[in-house]
Amino acid sequence: xxxxxxxxxxxxxxxxxxxxxxFVAIRQAGKEIDNELPPRQMASLEGFGARAVAAHRSAxxxxxxxxxxxxxxxxxxADPRRSAVLAIxxxxxxxxxTAAYLANIDYLRSFVWLxxxxxxxxxxxxxx
Numbered sequence: 001x002x003x004x005x006x007x008x009x010x011x012x013x014x015x016x017x018x019x020x021x022x023f024v025a026i027r028q029a030g031k032e033i034d035n036e037l038p039p040r041q042m043a044s045l046e047g048f049g050a051r052a053v054a055a056h057r058s059a060x061x062x063x064x065x066x067x068x069x070x071x072x073x074x075x076x077x078a079d080p081r082r083s084a085v086l087a088i089x090x091x092x093x094x095x096x097x098t099a100a101y102l103a104n105i106d107y108l109r110s111f112v113w114l115x116x117x118x119x120x121x122x123x124x125x126x127x128x
Contacts, residue, residue, distance in 0.1 A: 002080065004070045004123075007087035011066055011094060015059040018098050022056055025049030048102065055101035059094060062116060066090055069123035076127025083126060090119040 001009075025045055026033055034041040042053045066087075073083045093116035100109035
């Protein structure tokens, strides 16, 4: 498995691991997990819980473009070393983005989001 494909797997798993802080926030609010209408329960969270939900959704939102970019770079015979560096940078940016979201550090969150965006764009451009 190539490094970019391994990064796709890591990003996929990480996007679902980011759900754990949502469960923690629900428990801290003294509630049981609502399996009938989880979106309604998640929408009712505030503070840390709301940020945890946003971080989880953001990780899921960024996953599809990243996967597409890795595939396009691979199919376009992009330089494997550059693809690997960009894919690793994306995963690191995702982890930092989630951490900044949970810690409520908005400027850092925006900065690392931008890094993640540019790494994804860079993967697409490598195929040119």
